[in-house]
Amino acid sequence: MKDNGRILELKGVDKVYTGTVDTQVLFDINLEFEAGSFNSIVGQSGSGKTTLLNIIGTLDRPTRGEVIIAGQTTSNLSKDELAVLRNRSIGFVFQFHYLLPEFTAMENVLIPYLIGHRRPSPEIIARAEELLDLAGIAQVRNNLARRMSGGQQQRVAIVRALINSPNIFLADEPTGNLDSESTVNIYRVFRDINEKLGTTFLIVTHNRVIAEQTDRIVEMKDGRIELDIRR
Amino acid sequence: MLSFRLAARFLSSGRTQTLLIISGIAIAIAVQVFIGLLIGSLQRGLVDRTVGNAPQVTIEAELGVGATISQWQTVLDEVRQVDGVTTASPSAAGSAFVAAQDRQTPAQVRGLDLDEAEGIYGLRDAVYEGSVFKETGEVLVGRQMAEALQLEPGDTLRLLVPEQAPTDVTVAGLYDLRVAEINERWVVTGIATAQSVFALGDEITAIEVAVEDVFAADAVAENIGTRLGRADLSIGNWKERNQELLDGLEGQQISSLVIQGAIIASVVIAIASILAISVLQKRREIGILKAMGIKDRDASRIFLYQGFLIGLVGSIAGILLGLGLLYAFTSYLAREGDPLIAYEVDLQFLLLSWFIAVTASTLAGVIPARRSARLSPVEVINEG
Ligand SMILES: Nc1ncnc2c1ncn2[C@@H]1O[C@H](COP(=O)(O)OP(=O)(O)O)[C@@H](O)[C@H]1O
Ligand SMILES: [Mg+2]
Secondary structure (H helix, E strand, C coil): CCCCCEEEEEEEEEEEECCCCCEEEEEEEEEEEECCCEEEEEECCCCCHHHHHHHHCCCCCCCEEEEEECCEEHHHCCHHHHHHHHHHHEEEECCCCCCCCCCEHHHHHHHHHHHHCCCCCHHHHHHHHHHHHHCCCHHHCCCEHHHCCHHHHHHHHHHHHHCCCCCEEEEECCCCCCCHHHHHHHHHHHHHHHHHHCCEEEEECCCHHHHHCCCEEEEEECCEEEEEEEC | CHHHHHHHHHHHHCHHHHHHHHHHHHHHHHHHHHHHHHHHHHHHHHHHHHHCCCCCEEEEECCCCCCCCCCHHHHHHHHHHCCCEEEEEEEEEEEEEEEECCEEEEEEEEEECHHHHHHHHCHHHHEEEECCCCCCCEEEEEHHHHHHHCCCCCCEEEEECCCCCCEEEEEEEEECCCCHHHHHHEEEECHHHHHHHCCCCCCCCEEEEEECCHHHHHHHHHHHHHHHCCCCEEEEEHHHHCHHHHHHHHHHHHHHHHHHHHHHHHHHHHHHHHHHHHHHHCHHHHHHHHHCCCCHHHHHHHHHHHHHHHHHHHHHHHHHHHHHHHHHHHHHHHHCCCCCCCCCCCHHHHHHHHHHHHHHHHHHCHHHHHHHHHCCHHHHHCCC
């Protein structure tokens, strides 16, 4: 495979939600992911998968412990520095795949690029078109997001997460709304990009069949890592 | 840049909401501009009628009627050096009776330097028959006096001054200064003629001053007094002679400003509440944008830009509407036969109103913008 440097490291990560009662949802998580690896995270609902993904993606801070991305300790970074890191290095697809409904598919896809640039370059538009084509939604590229089906929106969200060629792709049940054939197609796209660009994939999924096709399965239970299977 | 595009798209996609708020702002600004322009025009009209054809500052001998100003040339030179003085014109004046066609009427004989006094009275334009006086012994007579005494250019009239020999003068022309009291009482002539009528020799009785800013006339008068430092001269200004008018104007001005301020405040509140709703409606979008790497600062700008855009479009529409309203109002008055309000469009006022409206609208976005900056993406992402 590709270079085996560590792209992502979690050291002793705890997460406690404070409120009227404090609830600890992550307990001493220690994980390392190699650059270019293709990983899945599985586990029952409420086991802490989304919380873990948000912490990895720097959207949330751990209560204790460290998240290290590409050698960079994220706890030292300011909010603005984290925003830049997310924009350049991390692509997200959320469980509820939010697009901006008042923008077209193409415009949604270009937003991560436009956060760092004044206007889209011809190269980035070509890349967007290629990815939309790969995801099988080239024909709806000029439709408003709110006029698209759930499955189409999900695919646009995936393309949007990939547009800035991130080092890390984080997805929270990204194929939840897709039929099994589309699901297989999307995973083929993920694999393709993983192999071509060396993007590291971390995918939370309920789908055992899909999980079994990944290089590594991390299973969570009650906020701890229950199993960590590599092939 | 992206923030601006997001703001514009958020507004254009919520079309009904946006049109409603912009119409509301436009109507409010229209009323504000209408009131401001109307009151402003009325006030300028009043002030103009009061000081337009009169000196704003007058320097006379303290001794009173008929007394002369000693060393008046020096005084005149000094007065001209004072900041804010545009015209300083010597004048020799006194009371007399005018006799003509077997009739008599009391009059003020005003001797002045036609060129110097032009900046105060605008006499040349006021002459509607005959011409201005050119030689000693020629005078101008006002419309009402000419009618009362049946005078025409070329006629002779006699000026009678107590304890002086009468003087015969020729009517060179008739004027109309649009103030009845002046038209019926003033016989206007050259300084030399007046000096000879009142046997003043080379002396004058007053120096009449026009100033740059009529509302600063009192300050200019004070500066003149300080500069001259002469106890034998009294320096009057139009403001002290018209205190009631000024009090009235001030009251009107304050109520006009209060109304305009209230309108701007309601504009700010309307925009702020619309944007406060918008920031709630767009929570998901803001969260996702932050996850994609938009900075808090840019997330907040989206709402400032929305306020700015609403204010910009609303105020331009409002100003046009306000001008239309003013035009319709004055044409209506004209048709009803009321004296036409001489309204002029005060460009400075319009620009200031526009600037204030746009700034206030942008500031209306501050609270929603803060909320947008503080929104944490996990909050939204954890919601189903
Ligand atoms: N903001 C929060 N405050 C308190 N508890 C939370 C919050 N978010 C998630 N949790 C709790 O943390 C646990 C893990 O949630 P989550 O990470 O969403 O699990 P999963 O994605 O595996 O279903 C759940 O018990 C959930 O109720
Ligand atoms: Mg979850």
